[in-house]
Amino acid sequence: MEKDKVKIGIIGAGRIGKIHADNLLRNPLAEIVGISDLFAGPELQSWAAERGIAAVTTDSSRLIAMSEVDAVLICSSTDTHVPLMEQAARAGKHIFCEKPVSMDLQQTLAAVTAAEQAGVKLQIGFNRRFDHNFRRVREHVQMGTIGEPHIIRITSRDPSPPPAEYIRVSGGIFMDMMIHDFDMARYLTGSEVEEVYALGNVLIDPVFAEHGDVDTAIVTLNFENRAIGVIDNSRQAVYGYDQRVEVFGSLGNAAAANDHPNTAEISTAGGLMRDKPLHFFLERYNEAYVEETALFIESILKDTPVMVGGYDAVQAERIALAARMSLLQKRPVKLSEVPGMTVGTQTAAP
Amino acid sequence: MEKDKVKIGIIGAGRIGKIHADNLLRNPLAEIVGISDLFAGPELQSWAAERGIAAVTTDSSRLIAMSEVDAVLICSSTDTHVPLMEQAARAGKHIFCEKPVSMDLQQTLAAVTAAEQAGVKLQIGFNRRFDHNFRRVREHVQMGTIGEPHIIRITSRDPSPPPAEYIRVSGGIFMDMMIHDFDMARYLTGSEVEEVYALGNVLIDPVFAEHGDVDTAIVTLNFENRAIGVIDNSRQAVYGYDQRVEVFGSLGNAAAANDHPNTAEISTAGGLMRDKPLHFFLERYNEAYVEETALFIESILKDTPVMVGGYDAVQAERIALAARMSLLQKRPVKLSEVPGMTVGTQTAAP
Amino acid sequence: MEKDKVKIGIIGAGRIGKIHADNLLRNPLAEIVGISDLFAGPELQSWAAERGIAAVTTDSSRLIAMSEVDAVLICSSTDTHVPLMEQAARAGKHIFCEKPVSMDLQQTLAAVTAAEQAGVKLQIGFNRRFDHNFRRVREHVQMGTIGEPHIIRITSRDPSPPPAEYIRVSGGIFMDMMIHDFDMARYLTGSEVEEVYALGNVLIDPVFAEHGDVDTAIVTLNFENRAIGVIDNSRQAVYGYDQRVEVFGSLGNAAAANDHPNTAEISTAGGLMRDKPLHFFLERYNEAYVEETALFIESILKDTPVMVGGYDAVQAERIALAARMSLLQKRPVKLSEVPGMTVGTQTAAP
Amino acid sequence: MEKDKVKIGIIGAGRIGKIHADNLLRNPLAEIVGISDLFAGPELQSWAAERGIAAVTTDSSRLIAMSEVDAVLICSSTDTHVPLMEQAARAGKHIFCEKPVSMDLQQTLAAVTAAEQAGVKLQIGFNRRFDHNFRRVREHVQMGTIGEPHIIRITSRDPSPPPAEYIRVSGGIFMDMMIHDFDMARYLTGSEVEEVYALGNVLIDPVFAEHGDVDTAIVTLNFENRAIGVIDNSRQAVYGYDQRVEVFGSLGNAAAANDHPNTAEISTAGGLMRDKPLHFFLERYNEAYVEETALFIESILKDTPVMVGGYDAVQAERIALAARMSLLQKRPVKLSEVPGMTVGTQTAAP
The missing domain is CATH 3.30.360.10 (Dihydrodipicolinate Reductase; domain 2)
Structure with a gap:
């Protein structure tokens, strides 16, 4: 990747999504360009505004489709992981996905395969x-x-x-x-x-x-x-x-x-x-959360395998x-x- | 028991037998009257003499039969435990036996039953x-x-x-x-x-x-x-x-x-x-060994259950x-x- | 103080000045409006630009004089502490000063007195x-x-x-x-x-x-x-x-x-x-540094005594x-x- | 010393004297031949009898004078240490003395000198x-x-x-x-x-x-x-x-x-x-007490400096x-x- 920064879209503004956001805001190699949440409202708008995150949407598809987005962090509920991963893979976006990928191993396999075939990075949120x-x-x-x-x-x-x-x-x-x-x-x-x-x-x-x-x-x-x-x-x-x-x-x-x-x-x-x-x-795992997304960013920029x-x-x-x-x-x-x-x-x- | 001391015979003069002996020698409530070992020889004779242990024999039956012996410590090899326990039980002697009692559960059951029916104390060497x-x-x-x-x-x-x-x-x-x-x-x-x-x-x-x-x-x-x-x-x-x-x-x-x-x-x-x-x-388990025989002696003197x-x-x-x-x-x-x-x-x- | 944010000028862009700056940048109750350093040059300019700190100057007096500055952090060499403190006190700016205030107790007393008479907060960098x-x-x-x-x-x-x-x-x-x-x-x-x-x-x-x-x-x-x-x-x-x-x-x-x-x-x-x-x-003392400036900000906003x-x-x-x-x-x-x-x-x- | 055992007299049957006695009784290189205490009575008699200590006396001089005594342990009150040490030194007996030797440095010096001139071992009870x-x-x-x-x-x-x-x-x-x-x-x-x-x-x-x-x-x-x-x-x-x-x-x-x-x-x-x-x-210091008298005995038998x-x-x-x-x-x-x-x-x- 011939860039000096990774532009990030965050999907899911629950507790863990916000933690990753705050950690990445302090990372000079990352830039958060948008955040999506099914229940995005004024509260999330102002949360994002305080942090200079421009796009706030209820539609994760829009976030994935944004041309400036290099990578997505999938922090939404487990049942949404697989379709989001497949969508992101098709769009050529790198993926960080919280664990577990899904409750259905066949679906997990399909989503992982999709990411692999699309040639995007896929990192799983095994923070420990x-x-x-x-x-x-x-x-x-x-x-x-x-x-x-x-x-x-x-x-x-x-x-x-x-x-x-x-x-x-x-x-x-x-x-x-x-x-x-x-x-x-x-x-x-x-x-x-x-x-x-x-x-x-x-x-x-x-x-x-x-x-x-x-x-x-x-x-x-x-x-x-x-x-x-x-x-x-x-x-x-x-x-x-x-x-x-x-x-x-x-x-x-x-x-x-x-x-x-x-x-x-x-x-x-x-x-x-x-x-x-x-x-x-x-x-x-406060510091581990900082570290895991920092290394995700690094593996994108340096095109090295994820951990x-x-x-x-x-x-x-x-x-x-x-x-x-x-x-x-x-x-x-x-x-x-x-x-x-x-x-x-x-x-x-x- | 209307006594103020328990008279002990030790069967088996290997490492653990000697440890128990030395621990009991410091116990004012115990007196070691004899020790038996299949391979008893001059070395064991002098070891016993130094400690004021009068009887040294290769014949454990003789030790068990000695009228002044109140209790025996069975520290010989595992395959000898059951016959010795049964013999001691028949002779009405209290028994401390190293673990395991035997490799054959039926034999263990028989020996334990024998001790129980004879009404003697039976303590097992689970020192921990x-x-x-x-x-x-x-x-x-x-x-x-x-x-x-x-x-x-x-x-x-x-x-x-x-x-x-x-x-x-x-x-x-x-x-x-x-x-x-x-x-x-x-x-x-x-x-x-x-x-x-x-x-x-x-x-x-x-x-x-x-x-x-x-x-x-x-x-x-x-x-x-x-x-x-x-x-x-x-x-x-x-x-x-x-x-x-x-x-x-x-x-x-x-x-x-x-x-x-x-x-x-x-x-x-x-x-x-x-x-x-x-x-x-x-x-x-140095101190635990001291403690286990001390409590064996005490449960004989006070006629309380063994631990x-x-x-x-x-x-x-x-x-x-x-x-x-x-x-x-x-x-x-x-x-x-x-x-x-x-x-x-x-x-x-x- | 009828404000919801404290606007800060940082004097001295050495290691500790930069640490305080980075900690305050993450503090939603603080805003860094400028930084001064005798040797401020392109490097500091770009360091400040990355962090959205507008004013960079070699002249600490200018920083102290800026009307939007509510408080200064004095992180320059020890021999400059006293004059800077007195200047800041005269300008009615709250003061956080690294330890020791000076090598000369009379001067320290004078500077502390100046702050007290000016009615500004004075917190000393005893981070431990x-x-x-x-x-x-x-x-x-x-x-x-x-x-x-x-x-x-x-x-x-x-x-x-x-x-x-x-x-x-x-x-x-x-x-x-x-x-x-x-x-x-x-x-x-x-x-x-x-x-x-x-x-x-x-x-x-x-x-x-x-x-x-x-x-x-x-x-x-x-x-x-x-x-x-x-x-x-x-x-x-x-x-x-x-x-x-x-x-x-x-x-x-x-x-x-x-x-x-x-x-x-x-x-x-x-x-x-x-x-x-x-x-x-x-x-x-990583976390202690975060905490000390956060509490300095808080004591200004709430007008409570410094720690x-x-x-x-x-x-x-x-x-x-x-x-x-x-x-x-x-x-x-x-x-x-x-x-x-x-x-x-x-x-x-x- | 051409012996295989050190024969000991214990002066003072307080707590520490009795501890040393019990420790030495377990030491095959030592034999306690007597114990003296100003207040020796039936209780000490029976204590000694249980342990096979033959001589019990109120007169420490007698103990020191006993020809079979090789060494004395001075465990009496501090004010008696110096005269007892001097007496033991004159009698050519090795000395173990509890700390402090005395409250008067000149007397301590005199007693130490006496032991040195007599060529007997002198060990001080710094058990730690x-x-x-x-x-x-x-x-x-x-x-x-x-x-x-x-x-x-x-x-x-x-x-x-x-x-x-x-x-x-x-x-x-x-x-x-x-x-x-x-x-x-x-x-x-x-x-x-x-x-x-x-x-x-x-x-x-x-x-x-x-x-x-x-x-x-x-x-x-x-x-x-x-x-x-x-x-x-x-x-x-x-x-x-x-x-x-x-x-x-x-x-x-x-x-x-x-x-x-x-x-x-x-x-x-x-x-x-x-x-x-x-x-x-x-x-x-339970084990340290055992060790200090054991090493005293050893330094007598091997004629090596005390610790x-x-x-x-x-x-x-x-x-x-x-x-x-x-x-x-x-x-x-x-x-x-x-x-x-x-x-x-x-x-x-x-």
């Missing part, structure tokens, strides 16, 4: 790959500090469950929440998952049971490189967002602990106290589907039982 | 229940600090694998090594295991494969109280003995980290450094057998598929 | 008061968690010494470096310093001796509330920026440890490793002068031996 | 030198890991003050409590103290003021190797025994944190909690006296102002 802690663990794995990976452990627990209306459409704990951890497992080990086994229960709120979902789950993983792993998820950790990983290998162990708002340790007659971890994803692409979306969704199948059928499920990607190439090793 | 860290975690679980248990995680990794000749007769990773963690899982949650799923690989040394064993394993657990859990084991953590547990519940999380030989933190241009965890079980009894041995062995079955059959296995205890009562809640 | 860790310690002190303060300990070590040309004009370790810690001591205890004793040596680089300075120093403090304290400084901690505080009191201890770039802990056969603390003040005012500048400088006197005269020096503030009132308790 | 944490810090200093020492920081705070009757005869905070830290400072840096400055207050209990003592103190240190240091002491840390050291040098920092009874970390909605540090010296000898006692007392002088005279005091050792040689570098 850009976290300072997990990246450092991966660096040590890649440098060989801990040797061959043998065991991977991931803990991921939210401070509180989402609202009931969200639970209904979330796609379930594996597709909505643990999908991040499935991607993390691939990212940290640099290996593909071959088989999963899932167990789970409703221990927090019966509303999960009403939607055939669980709120507490453990999934084991067999990797192609023969490592084994385990992920645990809870929808409610009252002490805050619990995000830890650990890769154990032939030469050592690399473990990332939680981030805290401060290091103050208080000692009293009752014991020692520290403040809880950073509350939730906005606080914990997390369509293949990664497909693989994480396949693992989520296998985990769901395992939970329902109470047996280990091979990833090969879930239809995979038939065309295209992997943008990068996991 | 007496560890300062794990006990503190259990206390918080029992006090309700973390609410209802939802997820339990146990990591247990040895610094280096046992010798090849031991691997052959070890009974496999689940019966030999993870059995401690199965007991720990019951101890920490206060609940019984209902179902397990095991995965594992040979990643460290092909010798494990030669004996149909694995050296790296993960086992998931479904508990009767609906909590779920996971244990990971490795036969070789090059950074030392890694012994951590964590109980996550509705009101919080209780986690025990490793013990270290010192707290010194060294900061240099290259980063921050600490010494590795305490090397192995002798260092890490870990025959039922606990049976349950841990059943879980180990279920895990083995799961690994071989590549499916989750219910504990009810493994024959259980048909007589007797549980000495205490797990 | 806004640090997340130290603020949390202070909160606990103020909430009474640790009771009455008895002992305060501050460690403050730079990763590497400044260049020789800077050392010459720095004013010495107490006025240049430890002045932050003197302010921190007042901030954390909420009490004034009565007496100091200083010891120090040249252990890192003989260049310090050439300028009558030391590179390693310890200063003890007697506070009016009878607490005692100690600060240690080094110009070179090869493991990075070391910034720790601790307040010990009748009911406990509140201690703040260093911040690290990540939480990854690597365990290998050689031991456990972590990355060094955040490198230097730009990394460590750190002229009195605080004077007191920190008096302690620095007393420490210098103590080092030279090898005796404890009372703060009352250093001329104090004769007019005006304290903007807030320390 | 044998602590696992501090020893590891010293090892790193000696290995050069942290380069040349620049700054040393020692924090030493007791959980609660001693009883009023003890305070009266304690010799004051410097001679009674900080004397351990003075020795630690010499031990960690391997350098002698040249000058001290002391500040302190009565913040905990007015009873200290009644005896001309303080309960909270900071002392700065100038070392011969040009390092500088600081020690802080409090008679009451409500969160438990606080024993930390830190040596900062040209190549890094070595810091020892507190020991805790367990590693359990509890996370709840209110924050993270850990149990307080080990309560007091008996818990914290902490008479010269160390003298130096620590001189620093304590200088600190006292500094506090009273409100000025830095050189160690050379306190009369030193005129005869004899140093047993080992600090």
Whole structure:
């Protein structure tokens, strides 16, 4: 690309869309030329005006069609991702899409294929790959500090469950929440998952049971490189967002602990106290969000592979589907039982 | 018991037998009257003489038969446990037996039943229940600090694998090594295991494969109280003995980290450094060994239930057998598929 | 102030001036209308243009005189602070001034008095008061968690010494470096310093001796509330920026440890490793810089007292002068031996 | 010494005398042949009988005179140390003496000289030198890991003050409590103290003021190797025994944190909690006490220098006296102002 700036259209002005917008406004290599939202109104107009974003529309198609738009960030609801991706691909626009691409693997495959055939960049919003802690663990794995990976452990627990209306459409704990951890497992080990086994229960709120979902789950993983792993998820950790990983290998162990708002340790007659971890994803992954869009911009300008692409979306969704199948059928499920990607190439090793 | 001291015979003068002996020598409520070992010779004679232990014999039956012996510690090889337990029970001697009781659940059941019918105390050498860290975690679980248990995680990794000749007769990773963690899982949650799923690989040394064993394993657990859990084991953590547990519940999380030989933190241009965890079980569980025999003595003198009894041995062995079955059959296995205890009562809640 | 935005002129376009500028550009309550620098040239012009800052000048007087300027940030070299402050005060502009105000206490007093008499806000750049860790310690002190303060300990070590040309004009370790810690001591205890004793040596680089300075120093403090304290400084901690505080009191201890770039802990056969603390003040106090100017803006808009005012500048400088006197005269020096503030009132308790 | 065991007489059957006795009873290289105490009665008789200690007497002279006694442990009250040491030296018995040797430096010098002239071993009870944490810090200093020492920081705070009757005869905070830290400072840096400055207050209990003592103190240190240091002491840390050291040098920092009874970390909605540090010296220095007498025995059997000898006692007392002088005279005091050792040689570098 013979440009010095990437012109961006943002689709979806919800919380995450606005976060990406504010991060990109500080990025001298990006320019936001418009934002679309189904419910765009005076409030969004003034929000955009304050930030010097010229175009505000309810029609994402118009935004995609704008000739000055080089790339779109798809931050709208999950059910809109696939048609928007296909539309953007046809228009030759680079795509950043929030996870998951869709709840339907065939549709995800189609959308990813469309982007690939159109020759546009496609980056998926697996923001945790850009976290300072997990990246450092991966660096040590890649440098060989801990040797061959043998065991991977991931803990991921939210401070509180989402609202009931969200639970209904979330796609379930594996597709909505643990999908991040499935991607993390691939990212940290640099290996593909071959088989999963899932167990789970409703221990927090019966509303999960009403939607055939669980709120507490453990999934084991067999990797192609023969490592084994385990992920645990809870929808409610009252002490805050619990995000830890650990890769154990032939030469050592690399473990990332939680981030805290401060290091103050208080000692009293009752014991020692520290403040809880950073509350939730906005606080914990604040810098990771900045980093992920910055690297998306950079990969467009330099025409280099994205750090997390369509293949990664497909693989994480396949693992989520296998985990769901395992939970329902109470047996280990091979990833090969879930239809995979038939065309295209992997943008990068996991 | 109308006595102020318990007179002890120690069967088996290997490493653990001698540790128990030295610990009991410092216990004013115990007196060691004899020690037996198949290979007792001049070395053991002089070892015993230095400690004022009068009787040294190659014949454990003689030791058991000695009228002044109130209780025996069975520290000989696993295949001798059951006949010795039965003999001791018949002789009305209290029994402390190292884990596992046997490799054959029916035999274990028979031996436990024999002790129960004879009305003697039977304590099993699950030393980790007496560890300062794990006990503190259990206390918080029992006090309700973390609410209802939802997820339990146990990591247990040895610094280096046992010798090849031991691997052959070890009974496999689940019966030999993870059995401690199965007991720990019951101890920490206060609940019984209902179902397990095991995965594992040979990643460290092909010798494990030669004996149909694995050296790296993960086992998931479904508990009767609906909590779920996971244990990971490795036969070789090059950074030392890694012994951590964590109980996550509705009101919080209780986690025990490793013990270290010192707290010194060294900061240099290259980063921050600490010494590795305490090397192995002798260092890490040093105090737990003291505590477990002290409480055995106390439960004899006060005629109170032991902290870990025959039922606990049976349950841990059943879980180990279920895990083995799961690994071989590549499916989750219910504990009810493994024959259980048909007589007797549980000495205490797990 | 009946406005919804504060219009800012920045004096001095060095590193810290530019940091404040970039932070204020993201603050919707501030608008930067101009920047001055003695050496303003094409580079600064284009830097300003990129940021939409209209006025760029070599003449700070012109900036101060601009009618739309509500407040100035004085980020130029220390010797220019006093005349600029007096000029700004006469022009009725609010003032944010980097520390120290000057090397000459009489001049500092004059400038602070000028600001006070002009009725403008004056905030001093003691950025560490806004640090997340130290603020949390202070909160606990103020909430009474640790009771009455008895002992305060501050460690403050730079990763590497400044260049020789800077050392010459720095004013010495107490006025240049430890002045932050003197302010921190007042901030954390909420009490004034009565007496100091200083010891120090040249252990890192003989260049310090050439300028009558030391590179390693310890200063003890007697506070009016009878607490005692100690600060240690080094110009070179090869493991990075070391910034720790601790307040010990009748009911406990509140201690703040260093911040690290990540939480990854690597365990290998050689031991456990972590990355060094955040490198230097730009990394460590990144958020504190954002916070200090944001609160300056807020105190102008809401007409509330600043968090750190002229009195605080004077007191920190008096302690620095007393420490210098103590080092030279090898005796404890009372703060009352250093001329104090004769007019005006304290903007807030320390 | 052509023996394989050292025969010991213990003088003083208070808490510390009994601890040493129990530790030596487990030491195969030592044999306790008798114990003396001014108030020896039936209770001590039966205590000794249980342990197989034959001789119990109220007359320490008799114990010293016993021909089979090779060495004495002087654990009686401080005012008896000097005459007992001189008597033991004359009798050719090796001496282990609790700290401080005496409150009168001239007497201490005389006693140390007597031991030296008699050619007997003299070890002083500075138990902290044998602590696992501090020893590891010293090892790193000696290995050069942290380069040349620049700054040393020692924090030493007791959980609660001693009883009023003890305070009266304690010799004051410097001679009674900080004397351990003075020795630690010499031990960690391997350098002698040249000058001290002391500040302190009565913040905990007015009873200290009644005896001309303080309960909270900071002392700065100038070392011969040009390092500088600081020690802080409090008679009451409500969160438990606080024993930390830190040596900062040209190549890094070595810091020892507190020991805790367990590693359990509890996370709840209110924050993270850990149990307080080990309560007091008996818990914290439990292993150090074992180690110090074991090494005393070893240095007798192997005829090697003791780890902490008479010269160390003298130096620590001189620093304590200088600190006292500094506090009273409100000025830095050189160690050379306190009369030193005129005869004899140093047993080992600090």
